[in-house]
Structure formats: structure tokens, C-alpha cells
Amino acid sequence: MPLILTGLAGLALYAVHLDQVIRQKFEGQRWALPARVFARPLELYTGAALNPRRLSEALDRLGYTRDEPIGAGSYNIRGTRMIVYTRGFQFWDSVEPPRKVNVQFDGQQIAGLHTDEGELPLLRLEPEFIGGFYPASNEDRLLLRLDEVPQALVQALLTLEDRDFYRHHGVSMRAIARALWADLRAGAVVQGGSTLTQQLVKNYFLTADRTVWRKLTEAMMAVLLETHYDKNEILEAYLNEVFLGQIGTRSVHGMAQGAMLYFGRPLGELDASQLAMMAAMVQAPSYYDPRRHPQRATARRNLALRLLAEQGLLTPDQAAAEQAKPLRVVKRTALTLARYPAFLDLVRRQLQRDYPEDVLRNEGLRIFASMDPAVQAAAEAAATSQGEQIAAQRRLPKLQMAAVAADIATGEVLALVGDRDPRFDGYNRALDARRQIGSLAKPAVYLTALEQPERFNLASRLDDRRMSVRLPNGQSWRPRNSGDDYRGDVSLLQALAESRNSATVALGLQVGVPAVLKTLRSLGVGRELPAVPAVMLGAVELTPLEVTRMYLTLAAGGFRLHLRAIHAVTDKDGKPLASYPLSVEQKLDPGSVFLVNTALQEVARNGTARALGRVLPGINVAGKTGTTNDSRDSWFAGFTGNTVAVVWMGLDDNGETGLYGASGAMRVWADMIGRLPASPLTLAEPQGIQWVQGPKGPWLPAAQCPGGFGIPVFDGGAPPGAVPCGSRSAPSPEEEDDESWRWFRKLF
Template identity: 80%
Template sequence: MPKSRSRRPAYRRWLAWLLPVGLIGAAAVALYAVHLDRVIRDKFEGQRWALPARVFARPLELYAGAPLDQRRVREALDRLGYQNDDPVGAGTYAVRGARLIVYTRGFQFWDGAEPPRKVEIRFDGRQVTGLSGDQGELPLLRLEPEFIGGFYPASNEDRLLVRLDEVPPVLIQALLTLEDRDFYRHVGISPRGIARALWADLRAGAMVQGGSTLTQQLVKNYFLTADRTLWRKATEAIMAVLLESHYSKDEILEAYLNEVFLGQVGTRSIHGMAQGAMLYFGRPLGELDTGQLALLAGMVQAPSSYDPRRNPERATARRNLALRLLAEQGVLTEQQAAAAQARPLGVVKRTALATARYPAFLDLVRRQLQRDYPEEVLRNDGLRIFATMDPAVQAAAEAAVTGQGAAIAKSAGKPDLQMAAVAADVATGEVLALVGDRDPRFDGYNRALDARRQIGSLAKPAVYLTALSEPQRFNLATPLDDQRMSVGLPNGDRWQPRNAGNDYAGRIPLLRGLAESRNSATVALGLQVGVPNVLKTLRALGVRRDLPPVPSVMLGAVELTPFETTRMYLTLAASGFRLHLRGIHAVTDAEGTPLASYPLSVEQKLDPAAVFLVNTALQEVARSGTARALGRVLPGLNIAGKTGTT
């Protein structure tokens, strides 16, 4: 009895100590759970992700009479990831002699939706002769535009959101089979799932099933970090239960499908099944075959290990495992699984999501957008930006810059020689192509927009245009003095312009002075019309910089960028109408609601008759003048051009 009485007080003392400690601990856990609950609701409501702005090229427009041959249309379809196969579903096409049968994907443009449909495109040599669909002849067809880049959040995460009802059922079944078979039965955590996954892994001798539920994985990826600590795991479990208490299984699954990490492009991380499909297969998620969907589901566990480009054998084994498990579950028949296992992975060699494909053009788009949108909106709100770039023209410009750049650098003995190019639509002012470096993929100093150089003889048309704007005094036959001269300057100095090679022709017609780019004749003409009037003409052509009122401006002693020079010549090409050079056509929000348009902006600045005469002289430049080599390369075309040195 004495012993028993001595133990009771000790037991009661322990109980008296443990009870308040336990209550305090429970209260702390409860308070922590309340805090976590608020974190979940605050972050999971509204916009769940920062979405990059996505930039699209000009869409290819097809209509009867369009100057497009079948090869160019097929190239456009191939760039968009269309499969040359029986056109029984969106994203496919077939060649039928002089016809293309295309099943288009459809697209939400800034001015309305282009529906998916099956279309026959007929060709005759180098032009489209007609279009027809199920309802008869079509006046116009727009293919979906090519994705050319984006402006990404500070997190450098890239994703394309997808709704659950847009996800192929096979992908969902494969994901649940591999990662969480009890997903629709557990409350966020699943002890039975952990035990079953452990047993499956032991039997297979490899990791074939995940232990954490999809909800736990979503919590870890979306709310927490990947730290492997007991505290983080405990927090993950609590948050998983709380998340399931607020949101439906379908909402959680949809969020998981958009959050999951699937790979890397440079420093940019690719998240979500929809963007994963574009990364590896270059096609929308809904167009993937069973094997490709199984591979995406299998990659979730370890994207780097199962990367089909780096580890094709490992990726194939993982895909085949997923297909076998789907057959065991009855989702696929044995024959369907075997057929899918026999197919190649179908991974595209070069992803359409590659970084810095068109860095110079995207730089132009960004600069023009920053006038209307703050940086955080560009990076986070999922804007859809429809740019004016024509992929075919851009490719031609890049080929010219890289090919000719290398040839000129070699012949000049200057390996570091640089180049840039700008091409614009004369009718609209839309920039069709822009290259900022001899390496078109260089994402740095944009020479097309920023490299100021003296434009030399490219300024001369302004002198002749000033003169020809006075038809009572000047015409293309007006004689000019092409001889040595000395011009007095206000500071008392003398300026002596010289012709190339000291070649002087004496009296020549005005047309020849411009066609042969003769310095002395140009200065003589400029002095007759007056330097101030030449400066006015340069401003009317679109030169916005301050210009020194000195005679040397007539020979191009003014620094402009290639972009500014393009603006100047665009006014000449547009018969004296000055157009705003623009790289953007329209902007919509993430759902396709129009936000802004960048319409044609045109203003008549010069006499069309005088511009016509200058363009006639510039055509002579390409026929018999300093650019006659251009005329030989493109015979039969009435090309206007101008050479210039600095």
C-alpha cells in the first residue's frame, strides 16, 4: 500500500504536466492550421498564376488569287505542327496533287473566332485558285498564327492554361494510375495509397507509383518548397486536407494539370500539360496520341530523367510502363497498348518554345507595348499580342543577313562586320521582318533599332525630292553641274565634296545625278533649292532627329538607325504618304477579349507627283546606276533602290 500511494502522486504529476502541454500543442496546431487555411484561400482564389504575354506572328491568309504556291503553304503548316496524314482531325493535312486537304485547328483572333474545319485549297502554279469547305466556296481562310515568343513573369515560369474538360481522358487515367489511384476517394492524404505504392515499387524493383497524393504534390509545388524535412511534410499533409475541404476534386485536378513541372527551356521552366505538349511534341494537347499522353503522365515523377530528347530509352520505358498499367486497369485493350508501345515517341527535334528565336523583333514589340502597358501587366496578365511579323519574310531576311554578311565580311577582311535588316509593308507600315545582328538569335544590342550610323548617299533622294517639288524649275532632264566645287561655310572654312574615284561628268541630267549617286551634282542641286528646304523634306519623310543646317547633310552627314531609315524610304514607297511603322496589330486579354488595336496611321506629307519622279530615278538606280547588280538578280521587276556608304 505505501508503494502504491507513492506512485500515484508521480503519475498525477506527469499527467498534470502533459495535459496543459498537449492542450497548448493542440491549440498551436489549430492556430497554425487556421493560418494555413487563410494562405490557401488567399492564394488559390482569383488568378492562380502569373501568365506570360504570348506574341503571335501575322497569320497566313488564303484566298483565291493569293500569290502562294503549295510548297509555301505546306511549310507554314509544318511550322505550326500539322501532321501530313489523313485529315480526319484538327491539325492534319494531306496532299492531293494540286490540292491540299487541311483540317484546321481554328483560333480566337482579335476580331473574332476562326472555327476548326476541313478545307480544300486549290493551286495553279504560284497562286491559290480557290478554297472550299463543307458549306461550299470560302472567300478567306486564316491559319492560326505562329507563336514567336513571350514576355515572362519574374518566376520565369511558362504555362498555357487548360480546362479539365479539354484534357484527353487517357492522360487523366494514366496520371491517376501512376501517381494517385485513390484520388477520388481520399481526403488529401492516403495511408493506403502510400502502402500500395511501396508494395508496387518493391515488386517492380523500381519507382512505378508515387506515394504522395496528387493533392499533396499540388500543395508542395504551388504553396511550399521541395525541402525534404519533417516539418514541411507535416505542413504539406495539413494543407492537403484543408485544400480538399474547400475545393472539389475536379478543381484540384485541373490546378495540378496546370501546375506540374515538365521541363526547361533555357532558364524558363515549363509547367502544365498543355505547354508540355508543345514543348515535346509541338502540338496542342488534344492532338497527341495515346503513347504521347502516356509519356507526359509518366514524366511527372522525374521530368529530367524521362526527358525524351536527352534520355529516349528511359522515356520509352516509362511510356511503355504507363501503357501496360493502363491495359491492366482496363483503360486500354492489350492490342491498343501494344500498338502504342510500338510507335516512336514522336518528339519534335526543335521546340516551338525555344528562347530567343526572334529577339530583335520581340524587342520592337516590347518597346511599342511599353507605351501602353506597364511591365508587370506584360509579364503577368496573359496578354495575347498579335504582331505583324511575316515568318516567311523574316526567314528570308535572316538568310540574307547571315549569308551575305559572311560573304561581305570575308571579302572585306573584317570578320566582325555587323549587319541589320528591316522590312515593312508599303501599304500598311507593318514591320514584316527585323534582324538586329549577323546572328539573328543574338539577344542583345539591337542594331536595327539602336545602331546610329551616318546614312551617306541614302540621304540624296531628299535633295532631288525637294527640287522636283518645284516642277516649274526642275524635272528629270534638268541639267546639273557635276564638277569639282568648294562650298564656303559660316565659320569661314571651305567644304569640298568629292565624287567617288574623282570621276566628274560635267553637265548631266538630274535623273543621272541620282541614278549614279554623284556627290557634286547632288550638292549643286541642293544649294539651288537651299539646305533649309532639304531639311524640311527629310522631316517630311519621317526623320525625327535634330538635323544640323549644314551642306554635308545633303550627302548623309546625319546619323540614323536602320529602323529610322526604313521609315524615311517607306514614305517614298508610299507615294509621299507617311505611315507609322508598327510591329503590333492588336492585343487581347487571355480570354481573347480585344484590349487595343494599332490601326493604319497615314498622313500625306509630300507631293505624290514629285515622289513619283524620284521613284522613277530610283528605278534607274537598279537598272543602270549604282544598284544595277540588284536589277540583274531580279530581272523583270521594276525595283526602286538606293545604295549608300558611310
């Protein structure tokens, strides 16, 4: 008797301990929730450059079905219009309700948006989920309230797993007896007797060990759990806790993420057969995995549908119709590991300035990033296709690359690729590969000179001859032109367009190395730079992201924008925590930048990047090729009317590639830009600039000038003999004999 009393006392104390464990862990935040990262939402409005094909691609990425749009997440195309039934979404600044929208197109743009209530000025689609930062447990889940769960799923789950859920108190003797009888008849364990509450206890509090003590503990905790919490709260917790599958080393828990894993759609958009499949998998997700074992999964799903019909929850005809449907499991899901690893790496680094690692991994933050899925897709496709072609042509199997694209108006990073394989989750060359930038540094030299209009303009003459520069240490530095090609006397414009090293150094020595370094810093270079003449030819190591910052400042007319990958952050409930607004600071004279950008357009028209005219006709881009010594690095940086992008190609061991800027990186850049809607570059001409003509060229396309050619200069900074356009006729035939005019004719 004393032994029994001692045992009961010990059991009571153990029950008290279990009760404390339950209450401490089950109250408050029950799960470590991963941070979820979303892309830039697609905005639709009248006049937006978007055609039906591109909108259809965007909807497909979001998991919309192309069908009669009678429910959220569906669309249809009808001639020049699309009917889209959108999903609702809570953004950081507003809630976008689900609605049925008629999108009318006129060629390559949207002509109007209408709902049943009338014209719609703006529609934001829900943003694409692009990745997350996961807890140490590597569990992925998205919480749902019970009232958000389709009733058909609840009915199917209870029918299969726990018909007495609302009648028992944690443990069901009827279920145990029923399972025991089924096992005896089958001669094997074919049915479990655990209630949903017991399953929740096992998954949430305990291990899966098959021991008598664990089963006893499970039963005690199930009773205690039902003592403190009502049935609906327990059922909601179960629906969010249940294990449903695996993605690599990451486990997927909860019905919300399970629906995305297998069907690529929110739980609320699944039909009866899909919901039955979700409930059917609970017993053994690996055994009934519909991708690996479709026959088992189909049989189990059909059993669930038959049981629902037997209980009168479906009619026989409804059950038969649902059983006849295929599984319709998606091959790929947005939950796939390392979908955009390089971009997520950038997001993480920017977030770590404001949030500790444990908050990023456990608090369920919702992060609205700047990535544009269409631009990212274009960058990845270009990296893959052109990268493979160039590697094969040059017999460089280890050729690597990186690419960055940003929005000129906002400074938001639209795309980022850190490896020739965009899915590689490792060394991020876009952020970490510091390589010499070669001729990409040259615009800083010319910008420095053009900020002195009393001394220099685009027609200024430069000495393009072999030279030797005496260094402070007594040694000599001899810059060389590509191919040992020297022209003697060239214009400033020609020197930049043809990327002439000797002429660039001659100009840089006139303005001074310290002044060039100051310009590089104004462009956004934050690293310490060596005060040596070789800097003018790119003897400075920068990452592709840092080069993007430089060329973004040029593309923005001398205004430096902070490159950002995040727009806003909210907590798990949608409450705003932080925003990352536009940050702009004028760093350079807009007039000088305009002159340099005009010259960079000539690079793409008639200089080292002239092949762009054939590949991208009519877009009128500006850019600069870059090649380092022995062709170790191939660069191209350029911009259109709305996007600046930088591409680097090379070998990780810094070996020779034989690639120039135009034969390597520029091909990837052109491929990427060619996949996007055309946005021709039209430079905004600042005040204080005039177009002139005169006996000294070279000439640039200028509709306002007689004959259609001239050069822009600062007011009062015209070359000798030049006059403002419109005040005299075009140059005479005698003037055409000038060397610079012969150069212009040669280009054509």
C-alpha cells in the first residue's frame, strides 16, 4: 500500500510538472516563425507598359489558374482584355481587397481598369513570395486562424483522424477500441487510436519514441491540455502544427504551408478533392507523398472522399466527381529552397543593421523587398543562356559572372545574380567579388574635366600617343591602348567613346589624380583608393554592387541614391515596424553629368559598345565597357530610361579569359535588357546647356541643329569657332575635312 501511495504521489507531482510545461509553452507565441520576404508587387494602372503575355506570366508565377474567373486566384484572356479575380493582401501601408477586375489593353500598354463599381485607378497584385529566414529548428509554417480554414478540410480531417473530437476529453477509449479491433482483423497495425489532441501533444511537446512511458505521458498531457483550452483552440493549434512534408532540410508544418507546398495556392482556394488530399496525408506524409507515390496518395484521398459521402457531407455524385479528378500537384513551389539566394543575401545584410539574428529567424517578420520578378527572371535567363554560350565558345567551364539591376528613379535593387547558376547558394560575387573595374572608371576622369567648362568640352583635343608617366617612387608607368592603336590627336568625346587609355591618362594628368579620386567618391565609391595615375584606368577593386552605385549616380543625373533592397518591414500581424524611404543627395553638377552621359550614349552608338545598336535597336542606351589587364575581367555598366545594370564576368582565380567588355559582359547585359519592356533613354537636358556647331567636331545626333548634328556645351563654353545651333548653317564642305569630322564619317 505505501508503495502504491508513493507511486500515486509521484504521478501527481509529474502531472503538476506536465501542467506547468503545457501552460508555459502553449501560451503566448507558440511557434518560432520564419521571416517571409516578398517581392515588389506588380502595379496595374492606365498607361502602364504591360501586355497580356507579361501579365499572364506574372499571374502564373503567383499561382493563378487560367480558367473562368469565378474565385480568387483565377484569370482569363478574352481578346484585348483580361478578367482577373485577385486575391486580397495586407501590405505595409494598406489592405488590397480581393476583387474581379477587367483589364483592357491597347497594344503594349494598359488602356483601362474596371470593376463592377466603375473605373479603378490602381491595382496592386499580391507580391510574390521569394524566400525566408528560418528558425534554428528549420521549421516552416504560416499561421492560420480556425475561421480561415475551409470547413471541408476540417470535416475530412475529423472523419479520418478523430470522429469523436468534440466528445472526448483528450483521450478516446472508443477510438482505441476501434483501432485495436481494426488491427486484430488485419493482423497488423493499420489504424491508430490517438486523438487529434494526443497527436498535437506528441508533435508539439514530445518525441516520436514508441515507449509505454511516452504514451502514458502523451495521454496525461492531452487531458491536461483539454482542461485549460477549448476544442477550437486545440484544433487550430493542430492545423498549424501538423507536419506535412520536407523541402531539403526544412520541414513544412501546418495546412497553410502544406497547400503551398503541394498545390502552389493558398488553402482557401483548394477544392474538395485537394482538401481531402491534405487531410489524407496527415497520417503519413512521406508514405502518401503525392509526388513520389501518386497511386497511394490517390487511393488515400479517395478513401477520405468516400467517408465524407458516407457521413452525408458529400453527395455520392459529388464524391464521384471529386474522386475522378487528378491530383494536380505542382512540380515546383514557391517554397523551394534557395530560389533567389543572392538577392536574399542582400536583404539579410541590410536587415542585420536593424534586427538581431534571433528576431529575423523567429518573430515572423514580413519583409517587403524591392526585387522585381520580371527583371530578376530576365537577369537569370541572360546569365544562364549567355553564360553557357560564352563559356562553351571560349572553353572556360569555370567562367563566372554576377549581375545587378536597379531602378533609376528610386535606387531600389530590382535583380541580383551572384553566380552563373542563379540558384547556387554560396559565394555571392555580386556583393563579395572585389575585382578591378578597368575602363568603367574612365567616366570619372571625363566628368572631372567637364566640370571645368572654361578648360574642357566634348570637342577638346587630347593627346593619344605612347607615354611614360614618372611615379613618385622613381619608376615609370606606361599605359597602353588596346591593340597598340594610337591616333595622335583625338577629341575628348572620341577618347571616351573608343576607350583610349593614353588619351584618358593625358586628360587625367591635366585635371589631377586627387580631383579624379574626389569625383569617384562623389559617384559613390566608399573604399579607400590609391592616389596613383593607374586609378584612372580602373586599377581599383570594387564589387558589382559598388559599380552599380557609381553608374546609378550617373543615370540619376548626378543625384546619389541609396541602393536599397527593402521597402518596408511589418510584424507577423501586419503592423508596420520600419520603412526604408527614398534617400537622394545631389553630389555632382547635373550639366557635367549630362555631357558625360551624352558621351556614354556615343559609346553605345559608335564606340566600343556599338554592337548594342544591332542587338537593342531603338532603345538608345548609355553605357561603358570595361576590360582589365590580360582580359581577366569583362565588365559592362549601362542604363536605359528606367534601369541601370552592371554585369561582370571572369574567373574566381583571376585567370585570363580572353574576354573584352564587349565580347563578354555586354552580351549578358544586352540579353537581359532585351527581355524587358523597351524603355528608351532620353536624357533630361539641364539648364545652362546649349547645342553648338562649328569647324571643330565631333558631332552628335541633334534634331535642333542644322543637318541634325551638333555637340552640347555649357553656356559660354563652346569651342573656338562654334556657334549656337540655329544661328548659322551647317558646317561647310571645307570644314568637313577636319580630322574630327573624318572620324565621325568613318564611324558610319
